Amino acid sequence: MVEGLEKKRKIEEEWSSIYASKQSLTRADFPPDFTFGVATAAFQVEGACDEDGRGPSIWDAFSHAPGNICDGSNADVAVDQYHRYKEDIELIAKLGFGAYRFSISWSRIFPDGLGTKVNIEGIRHYNNVINELLDKDIQPYVTLYHWDLPLNLLESMGGWVNEHILKYFAIYAETCFSSFGDRVKNWITINEPLQTAVNGYYTGVYAPGRREHSSNEPYLVAHHQLLAHAEAVSIYNKKYKDKQGGQIGLVVDCEWSEAMSDRLEDRNATTRRLDFQLGWFLDPIYFGDYPETMHEKLGDRLPKFSERHKELLKNSVDFIGLNHYTTRFVCHATDNREDNDFYRVQEVERIAEWEGGETIGEKAASPWLYMVPWGVWKVLNYISMRYNNPPVYITENGMDDEEDDTSPFHQMLDDKLRVSYYKGYLAAVHQAIKDGANVRGYFAWSLLDNFEWHLGYTKRFGLIYVDYKNGLTRHLKSSAYWFLRFFKAEGGKNLKLD
């Protein structure tokens, strides 16, 4: 038997007997105050790139530079949510979701990022969005930073590698709290700082596409994002929280890592892997420093926290937002086959496919995405165990289909694989709650097909299909109807289908 396969089959067997008992799961099986929402991010959906005083972001520059986006596209128009937000909110309401996670485009609020002059048009736009949501009884969950740094902050000072960015982020965050916090009760400072560090400054597949100083910049960029998060939270807690009565957290992304064998070195490698994803950001918040494993492997490359920073970071979240999509088996490896030094330094190898073709789960369209529902069950239990059961929202979960203009329309809308993904993953979340994990909410990624970063419009993550060839019209997929029924069983709201 090839290494790992026996273990995988054992886990699958255990999982399938749990799953068998959850076939008819509905919203009513989750706690009454559990939040169900859908998510997007400004750059991926808004478009209107130079309207109403918006300044350029690093993703505008990056996507316009030849070779960075695989289909040569950009997000100048994206799916035009800037103009169609009412229609989109209407759809969210119609499907029965009670929350919408979206992000604010920093350069709509401060076009050059510097925080000297607020762009009133930007404030007006998000006021409209927030008011429209509340009107429809949908709670806004607002991300302040989902990767679209004002371009000027990169060009004038190097963006996240420069400590001065903390000041500008603090001004921006406070402007949002004071402008919107009377109505927004759920704040997220930063989305997936790991990705900005690793893909922005290591592999270079995300903006700003840097690779040149990959032995230290990713760690600096992560460090400054953590501190910017903590400064923003401290402002919120001191000046706004009591008055406004909201909560604030950080969104991290984490695959589940399952040890390839019970050998100690594989188990240690798996811990290391989780430390380099999750512990990197959560250990400083809960324990006051980076994980020991990172210190061991990185030595001086890892920036240090001052005592003041440690204090600031400690317990700087009311909840953890978890973006989770997929899972890998992990083993110890010093002669790493991955062509990425980020994994070489960790001395881990990640496995999703075995010789002979067996995979860890069914494949989605993105090459990294395999459907492994039991992974979310395990990662939720891991977080609960390691960090003393903090409140967790799953802030993203979903899978993608390949854009295929040869498939008949009705086939693209009948996204059976996505339905089975959500059925499986929600059952696994349900099981984690049953085990005692403090899960408070769940957001599907994404409300609608959108600009999938370096993969352009070639991947479709939406519950709602966007017809790029016909005026960006929206069409519900089977998965959207599936959610509608999932809510309806409880006698949910806004159920009229037409």
Ligand code: GBH
């Ligand atoms: C999320 O990240 C993002 O928050 C969201 O904006 C995005 O649309 C969604 O994923 C779907 O991708 O191409 O091999 O370099 C999830 C974590 C990390 C998954 C980076 C994709 C790129 C791998 N992502 N990863 S690769």
